[in-house]
Structure formats: C-alpha cells, structure tokens
Amino acid sequence: MTDRKGLRRLGRLGRLALLAAALTQAAPSAQTPGGPARQSPRNANYDIDVTLDPAARTLTGSEVITWRNLGTLAAYSVRVHLYWNAFRNTNSTWLKQRKLVGDDAFGDAPEGDFGYTEVATISVLNDDGTDRADLKPVLRYISPDDQNLDDRSLASAELPTPVQPGETLRLRITWKGRFPANFDRTGAIGNYFFVSQWFPKLGVFEAGGWTAHQFFANSEFFSDFGRYDVRMTVPTGWVLGATGVEQSRIDAGAGRTTHRYVQDDVHDFAWTTSPDFIERTARFEHSGLPPVEMRLLLQPEHAGFADRHFTGTAAALRYYGEWYGAYPYGHITIVDPAFQSDSGGMEYPTLFTGGTRWLSPRGSNDPEYVVLHEAGHQFWYGMVANNETERAWMDEGFNEYSDSRVQAEALQPNYFVQRFFGDFIPWQFRDIPLKRATDTNWMNTYRRMGDRDALSTPTFQLWPATHQAQSYHKTALMLHTLERKHTWEVMQKVLSTYFSRWQFKHPQPDDFFAVVEEVTGLPHAWFFDQVYRSSNKFDYGIERLDSEPVSSRGLSDGLTFEDRKSEGTYRTTVVVRRLEAGVFPVDVLVTFSNGEQVREAWDGRARWHAFTFDRPVKAVSAQVDPERVLLLDTNYTNNSRVMAPATEAAATKWSLRWMVWVQDLLMTYAFFV
Numbered sequence: 001m002t003d004r005k006g007l008r009r010l011g012r013l014g015r016l017a018l019l020a021a022a023l024t025q026a027a028p029s030a031q032t033p034g035g036p037a038r039q040s041p042r043n044a045n046y047d048i049d050v051t052l053d054p055a056a057r058t059l060t061g062s063e064v065i066t067w068r069n070l071g072t073l074a075a076y077s078v079r080v081h082l083y084w085n086a087f088r089n090t091n092s093t094w095l096k097q098r099k100l101v102g103d104d105a106f107g108d109a110p111e112g113d114f115g116y117t118e119v120a121t122i123s124v125l126n127d128d129g130t131d132r133a134d135l136k137p138v139l140r141y142i143s144p145d146d147q148n149l150d151d152r153s154l155a156s157a158e159l160p161t162p163v164q165p166g167e168t169l170r171l172r173i174t175w176k177g178r179f180p181a182n183f184d185r186t187g188a189i190g191n192y193f194f195v196s197q198w199f200p201k202l203g204v205f206e207a208g209g210w211t212a213h214q215f216f217a218n219s220e221f222f223s224d225f226g227r228y229d230v231r232m233t234v235p236t237g238w239v240l241g242a243t244g245v246e247q248s249r250i251d252a253g254a255g256r257t258t259h260r261y262v263q264d265d266v267h268d269f270a271w272t273t274s275p276d277f278i279e280r281t282a283r284f285e286h287s288g289l290p291p292v293e294m295r296l297l298l299q300p301e302h303a304g305f306a307d308r309h310f311t312g313t314a315a316a317l318r319y320y321g322e323w324y325g326a327y328p329y330g331h332i333t334i335v336d337p338a339f340q341s342d343s344g345g346m347e348y349p350t351l352f353t354g355g356t357r358w359l360s361p362r363g364s365n366d367p368e369y370v371v372l373h374e375a376g377h378q379f380w381y382g383m384v385a386n387n388e389t390e391r392a393w394m395d396e397g398f399n400e401y402s403d404s405r406v407q408a409e410a411l412q413p414n415y416f417v418q419r420f421f422g423d424f425i426p427w428q429f430r431d432i433p434l435k436r437a438t439d440t441n442w443m444n445t446y447r448r449m450g451d452r453d454a455l456s457t458p459t460f461q462l463w464p465a466t467h468q469a470q471s472y473h474k475t476a477l478m479l480h481t482l483e484r485k486h487t488w489e490v491m492q493k494v495l496s497t498y499f500s501r502w503q504f505k506h507p508q509p510d511d512f513f514a515v516v517e518e519v520t521g522l523p524h525a526w527f528f529d530q531v532y533r534s535s536n537k538f539d540y541g542i543e544r545l546d547s548e549p550v551s552s553r554g555l556s557d558g559l560t561f562e563d564r565k566s567e568g569t570y571r572t573t574v575v576v577r578r579l580e581a582g583v584f585p586v587d588v589l590v591t592f593s594n595g596e597q598v599r600e601a602w603d604g605r606a607r608w609h610a611f612t613f614d615r616p617v618k619a620v621s622a623q624v625d626p627e628r629v630l631l632l633d634t635n636y637t638n639n640s641r642v643m644a645p646a647t648e649a650a651a652t653k654w655s656l657r658w659m660v661w662v663q664d665l666l667m668t669y670a671f672f673v
C-alpha cells in the first residue's frame with residue numbers, strides 16, 4: 001500500500017454526467033489457460049464463481065482450491081483466511097488494534113456498515129469432484145496471534161486424512177460475504193465496488209505448519225502462487241477490472257453478465273466493478289523489455305488525468321524492469337478509486353489502485369507517485385512475495401526505496417506541495433524540489449519514530465502507529481545507506497540478484513542479507529544486527545572544533561620550566577561524538593583556511609574521538625560523514641561545525657531544508673489525527 005496519506009480524500013467535485021462509454025466486447029485474450037511459461041510452483045490454484053448483489057452489497061461465492069503440499073512434512077489440517085470478518089464486530093483484532101491508536105472506526109457505524117464472510121459449506125473433494133468429506137463440523141475460528149475469541153478472520157479444520165508431501169488436496173468452499181462500507185481498501189460506496197481479500201484463502205504451509213495470521217491493522221498478506229480462474233457475475237453494462245485478463249463475457253440472465261478472468265503465477269486476486277468507470281488503454285514499450293498492455297479504469301471526473309496514470313505506471317515498468325527484472329505478465333490494470341472509497345493506494349497482482357486529487361499541479365508527482373509506487377509493488381510484493389504479515393518491510397521498504405529512485409530519474413521536477421482548506425487546495429513551492437534521499441524516503445518520520453520498534457518485530461506486532469516509520473521509511477533509508485556505502489551500481493546488482501533468485505519463491509530476511517554479503521563480498525552482520533535486529537538510532541556529531549597556537553608549558557628534563565610557543569603553527573582539535581547507540585564507520589573531513597582538506601577515517605565505535613592537526617593555518621570547518629553515507633543519522637545538523645559564521649547563502653539553504661522538514665512533520669501528523 002502507499003504511505004502517502006490524503007488519498008482518503010480523493011477529490012470528486014460532483015458527479016459529472018459522463019457515463020462510461022459502451023463496454024467494448026473484449027476479444028478473448030491471447031493469454032489462454034496453460035499459455036505462458038510456468039514461472040511459479042502454482043501449488044495453490046483457485047477456481048471461483050462469484051455473484052455480486054449490488055443492492056444488498058453481498059457476494060455469493062463458490063470455489064475449488066487445489067493445493068499441493070510442497071513441503072517435506074504432512075499437513076493434518078488447513079487454515080483459511082476469512083478477512084472480511086475483520087469488519088464483523090468492534091472486538092475484531094483489526095478494530096481493537098486500530099483503537100489502540102485512537103481510531104474508533106465503526107464506533108458508531110450503523111449495522112449495515114459491518115461486513116462479514118460466512119462459510120456455508122467446506123468439503124474435501126475426490127478427483128472427480130464429488131464430496132469425500134464434510135469439514136464444516138470441524139471448522140472453527142482460531143486466533144493464534146492474540147487469543148481473541150471475538151476475532152473470526154482465521155479458521156482451521158482438521159483433515160480426515162493428512163496431505164502427504166507431494167500430494168494434492170481439493171477443497172470446495174461456498175460462502176457468502178457482505179462488503180463493509182467504505183473501509184480500508186475493500187468495500188463499497190455508492191455503486192463502486194472494490195473487491196479485495198474477499199474469498200476464503202489458504203495460508204502458506206511451511207516447515208510442517210501453516211503460516212496464517214489473523215487480520216491486523218498493519219499486516220498485509222501472504223499466500224502461495226497459483227492459477228486463478230474466476231467468474232464474476234455483475235449487472236450487465238457495468239465495467240469490471242480484475243487480476244488477469246478477460247477470457248469471456250457471457251450473459252447470465254436477469255440483467256447480469258459473467259466475466260471470466262484468468263491469471264497464472266499470482267498469489268491473490270482482486271477485482272472492481274462500477275457502471276461509472278471510463279476506460280483508457282495504452283501500451284508500454286521499451287527496448288529490452290516485454291510490452292505491457294495498460295488498462296486504466298478512471299472516475300469520470302478524472303478523465304484529464306489519464307496520461308499521468310500511464311506515466312507513473314510506465315515509469316515503474318521501465319525502471320524496475322531495467323534495474324531488477326522484467327514484468328512478465330503482459331498486462332496491468334490501474335484502478336482510480338471513487339471519492340471517499342478508502343480503496344486507494346493498494347497493490348494486487350496485475351492490478352492496483354492509484355488515487356487522484358481533483359486539483360493536482362503538474363510537477364507535484366501526484367498522482368504519478370502513488371501510481372508508480374503501487375505499480376512497483378508488482379515486483380516486490382507481486383513476484384518476490386515475502387511474508388508481508390510478518391515482514392512487510394521486505395516489500396514496502398524495498399518499494400519505497402526503489403520508487404524514490406524512479407521519481408528522481410523519471411518524474412522530475414518534483415516540487416513540494418502544501419495543501420490548504422481541508423487538504424483540498426494545493427500550493428506548490430517551486431523553489432523546493434524534493435530530494436530523493438531524504439524527502440521522498442520520509443526522513444522525518446524515521447527521525448521521530450525509527451527507534452520505537454525493531455525491524456525484526458513481526459509486522460502485525462508493531463505498534464500500529466510505527467509501522468510506517470519501520471516498514472517503509474527506516475527500510476528505505478537503510479537501503480539508501482547501503483547504496484551510499486557501496487554505490488548504486490553495487491546496490492542495483494544486489495537487488496537484481498535478489499530479485500532473480502527469489503522471484504516466485506518466498507524469501508526470508510536472511511536470504512536478502514546473504515545476497516548483500518555475496519555481491520559486496522563483505523560481512524554485513526554488524527550492520528543488519530543494528531538496523532534490523534535492534535531499534536538503535538544513529539547520530540554522529542562534531543562536538544568541538546578549535547585552532548590555537550601550538551604551545552607547551554611545564555617541567556622538562558632537569559626540571560627546567562619551559563614556556564614554548566610556536567610561531568605560526570596552530571593546533572586544530574576536532575572532537576567527534578557518537579551520540580546514539582548505533583555504530584557506523586564514518587569519515588571526518590577538516591578544511592583549513594589555506595584550502596587544504598584532511599580526511600580521517602574513524603571506526604565510530606567509541607563514544608568519542610579527538611583528532612588533532614598541527615598546521616601553519618587555522619581550520620575553517622569540520623564535518624563528520626561529509627558525504628552523508630549514513631543516511632540513518634537522525635540529526636544531520638550537528639554533523640558539521642564552522643569557525644566563522646555561515647554565509648548568508650548557506651543559512652538560506654538550511655532554512656529551506658528545515659522548512660521542508662517542518663512541513664513534512666505537519667503533514668505526517670495530519671495523517672494520524
């Protein structure tokens with residue numbers, strides 16, 4: 001998802017009378033079942049029929065899950081996520097966790113705003129599709145993460161016979177779900193339906209047990225790869241977008257149409273439908289990369305923004321493709337969510353939601369940024385697919401780091417924008433271009449909250465308000481620090497090696513750390529122990545800088561008192577201090593009045609170190625970490641000292657930097673209130 005807030009206020013100024021153009025009868029896609037080369041193990045395949053009742057805001061679904069045990073141990077049970085039960089009552093783990101940080105969502109919502117998933121039947125099938133065993137009597141809600149008996153977002157059923165390694169289990173589940181109203185990336189508002197985390201979905205069977213968690217406020221998702229073959233029945237004439245490509249469109253009677261979409265090698269499936277979408281298409285082409293058909297489903301009042309959605313999407317496809325590896329699916333769907341739908345800024349396989357503000361100056365990177373970010377998720381979330389419930393940073397942080405890089409490459413200028421009058425009217429500061437390293441990696445959030453949790457804490461156990469600072473910003477700054485230490489060329493090789501080795505698998509943190517060590521040829525445990533396993537902060541500063549004539553007084557040999565002053569030699573003393581627990585090797589650069597510069601390396605381990613230099617001139621300035629390699633340093637303003645007052649130009653520059661930080665602080669604060 002995106003951490004750029006304000007998407008909850010996607011501007012729609014009155015509904016324009018632009019109705020969606022007539023549905024084009026899509027020709028069956030070139031991507032037919034069994035078509036492209038197999039990219040993933042495809043061990044969790046879903047065959048789903050679902051019908052939307054827009055008036056009742058319900059889904060009625062039936063699915064057959066074909067799951068193969070890839071492990072070396074038998075599975076004695078299955079675990080099924082029923083995510084919409086997070087919206088079932090105010091005691092759900094999701095809503096309780098939100099309340100921890102003062103968000104009383106649903107506190108006074110009417111009954112009809114609550115949502116649910118209710119399993120009607122669940123059974124094990126024989127190969128011929130007939131029922132072998134009814135699991136409904138043994139299906140029970142479980143809450144392994146917090147023992148919350150009111151949470152029903154996860155269920156388990158014992159199997160009558162275990163699934164041995166290599167064996168396949170076929171399950172049929174029928175269910176009914178009601179959309180929560182307008183809530184957290186799924187739900188319905190008016191006749192806009194965004195349908196995500198909507199079907200009973202298996203966990204991941206690892207090391208003899210199921211990795212499957214309840215639905216928490218910050219956690220995202222983790223599933224195995226497979227084929228999704230989904231038939232969605234909606235009112236005829238409504239525009240529908242989904243993971244995959246449309247294979248057929250059949251009249252289902254009673255004014256309804258069934259759209260069939262198929263996609264291989266993905267681990268989730270989302271869709272959306274509304275009569276109001278207008279549709280645009282464009283083709284991404286770039287030499288050395290496979291072409292991608294881009295389909296944009298746009299709110300009518302945002303019709304003028306289409307090129308900016310395509311620009312953001314193409315930027316991700318191009319740069320992530322060049323740097324890390326090609327996007328292999330051949331198509332991507334961009335959804336522009338309805339005003340106040342709260343479904344903006346979220347990624348799903350081959351489909352994502354962006355977000356558009358009605359007033360958005362060019363050069364503000366809005367909506368380009370959120371589109372780029374969500375399109376970028378196709379690579380880390382979509383293909384590499386780590387466990388996002390426990391380690392969201394391996395997706396969000398990698399994506400944040402990468403998209404800030406793409407912004408710098410492809411979306412310049414990128415000016416600071418402040419919004420007024422209820423976050424509505426934008427004012428663009430054309431003298432404040434945003435800097436990738438700090439502004440677009442959200443230095444300010446990290447500075448305030450980077451030490452309130454450790455990155456190694458499972459995401460669902462992070463304090464809800466620090467998830468952003470950890471999973472997004474600290475991780476992005478950590479990767480950026482590695483880049484500054486080793487150069488972008490090395491970092492690009494790290495990430496492309498990691499991407500090609502782990503795509504369509506499920507990497508762990510150590511798998512990434514191992515690639516860093518392999519590509520750089522250097523041990524990095526000292527670094528990841530601090531930034532990943534601890535919550536330590538980093539701050540180095542120059543505590544003292546002075547240059548005085550060299551002198552010495554005292555008793556020398558023979559107990560003769562001597563009082564010596566060197567004419568024309570100054571002793572410069574620089575005291576560098578490590579002000580926080582974090583340790584990082586740093587350079588110290590001292591500049592003298594004759595222009596000479598001396599650079600000293602310091603391992604940064606002690607709490608302080610004094611350097612002295614005897615020179616015929618005084619020093620002008622001293623800097624620790626002059627190139628700002630350690631981007632994780634939380635207070636860069638103490639990194640340098642000058643002898644004389646700074647020039648006016650320098651003061652102006654610093655005041656502008658501070659202004660950005662202060663504004664950023666206010667904007668970040670505004671999100672949490």
Ligand SMILES: [Zn+2]
Pocket residue numbers: 001002003373377396399
């Ligand atoms: Zn994201």
